[in-house]
Amino acid sequence: MSSTLRTFEIKLDNPTATYGAGAIITGQVVVDVTKTKKLRALKLRFKGKCSVHWQKTSSSGKSSRTVDYTGEEEYFRNDVCLFGSTGGDTIEMLAGHHTYPFSYALPRNIPNSFEHGVGSVEYSMKAIIDRPWKFDHETTKIFTVETPFELDSQSYSMAGIHDEKEEDYCCILPCISRGNMIFIFELPTTGYACGEPIHTTVHINNRSDSVEVEEIEVKLEQKLEFHARSPYKKTKTKSCVVQQSKREGPFLKKSEVLVGLQVPSVPLSKLQYCSLIDISYQVHIEVHVSGLHCKTEKFYDILIGTRPPAIAHQVHHPVPSQHPLPITSPSAPVDYSPAYDPVSPFPTPLIPMPVPSVPQSEKTPPYPQFPTPGAPYPTQSGSSQYPPPGAPYPTQFGSGPYPPSGAPYPTQPGPDQYPPNNAPYPNVHPFQYPSAPGFQPPRNVEFVPSNPTSPFQYPPEQLPPSYDSVMANDNRK
Known part of the structure; x- marks a missing residue:
């Protein structure tokens, strides 16, 4: 080391200098010079490689021959410039203590560090002070890579x-x-x-x-x-x-x-x-x-x-207030269970869930229970468009739904024969939303037409003339 270079070393933030594949190496390069120093750059070189080497000697008579067997592969080689520029002009490093932080991300697909007399896998970082027309100052630090091999x-x-x-x-x-x-x-x-x-x-x-x-x-x-x-x-x-x-x-x-x-x-x-x-x-x-x-x-x-580290105490026991509610199938009717489920290990109240297909609100009353078979129809408040069960059919002509035989057809239906405004269409079952409490549709109610006269029929005295009568009138003219 030069007399003007008092300290030149690499310090890692990780004291063990052991890293996993893909980890980030952080640290500082410390340089302490006694006087101003000229240089091109201060750079840090990261390198990972594998090399094998052995010798084999063969003898033949009085002569022997030694063969060197070698192999080498490089996983990465990268330079990080910390001060100055590689290949640039000469710059000066002032006298004193200097610290240059660095960080480097290791590749992921690299082997574990390995050391043997025949071959090794080695990872290193080398700090280099590049000086023009002089020997460079170098310091090297070895670090270890541990890549897991998951069983x-x-x-x-x-x-x-x-x-x-x-x-x-x-x-x-x-x-x-x-x-x-x-x-x-x-x-x-x-x-x-x-x-x-x-x-x-x-x-x-x-x-x-x-x-x-x-x-x-x-x-x-x-x-x-x-x-x-x-x-x-x-x-x-x-x-x-x-x-x-x-x-x-x-x-x-x-x-x-x-x-x-x-x-x-x-x-x-x-x-x-x-x-x-x-x-x-x-x-x-x-x-x-x-x-x-x-x-x-x-x-x-x-x-x-290697095996993944065992994660202890991962079994979570929920408190009673966090016990999940029972899920009610949409196709099944709502079942009002007792306050506590005797089978559940937690004394958590089982709250019945509403039917998902019908929205619930505070203003909407609950659905009525189905009536007992044979019970009378419930009565509705106010006027109703439908007669009570068992009532006789309404009459329009006399006592029956059709006019008596021989009665003349009306020329124009009276205003009382039309159904009232906003009456439901008779061929469609009237639908009521659940907001009407106690609603039950009437049963066995037959539709009685309000106007038995077909629009395509004429009374006997108003039949259209025949073809023969029309032709006879034309011939007379």
Whole structure:
């Protein structure tokens, strides 16, 4: 660092320097110079990349050849200018203490940070003082990215394992049998998060009299694959045991053995969005038996990821005043329930709901109850246009609705034969709105025409002349 540059560092607002994909990084670049300094710009470079590298040496006679296998991919590289301008004219930074705040939004589709001797995924920010015709001043800060790998999105990760295997045991001579054993291996699920236990159950059915199960061991193994692209495509595999547990015998002939181990803090499966490094895990089960017989081994692939944080105390118990009202079906009649519902766990009064199809208001009286069958019709106040039930038909000519036989047709109907003004049309059932209390339409009332004379009929003395009489009159003229 130059003698005139007293302080040059990056300070993050997040003290852990750990961010999720898509998060916003905020902080300050602190510069303290003892005297005025010439520069082009002060910029901050954000970079995310993955790189793999290993060597392989091959010998042929007295000569040997070493090949470097490499691969690299970049996820983002962005420069943020904090002071001055890149490629611009020279400016001066005055002596003293300077603080330059910054913020940067990380991309969403980036892998987790990962570190290994063969390959790594690394994220960094570098502050650069660009000086003309001189070496630049630089300071770098590494930060960590944690991208969740949701197990709920992997449907197969929720499936359990139920596997069966039968082993036959024999003496040195294959023709002499020592019996057999049947093992059933069970895992409740194949998806786990860091810190969760893996419960492995082994069911033993020992049908041998001379062979016994001595030990059952369960291992959690990690498998890493690194893919190089230069000088040509090649893959390097690394495996290791990250956790193990075991149970020692003796065990009964028929027994159920539970072996548990806890998932440690390890990188998540697959390393999403990275094409150069693959991470996988498997549960390795070994059953050791007595004698010189081979052990029984099984391998089951599992996923290690993340689960959404459990939201506690989310069960909401409503108070009685917030208990929902019963919903009345529009097609069902209104049922006036008792004050309290004996079935409901809350003593909330059940308020009857009105029929949705009929608007209610304070001025509108309630609907009347239907009359009992056989009860007389209710009477209406004031004058009515309809006769009471059982009344005789009104007469217009004598005592019947039609004129007596032989009576002459009236030449013009009298004014009293027309129905009164605003009378309802006789062919349509009169409709009354619910605002009329106690309204009941009359029943069995037949319509009596007010004028039995058809407009297309003539009395016998006023019939039109015939065709013959008209032609005879014309001939006389």
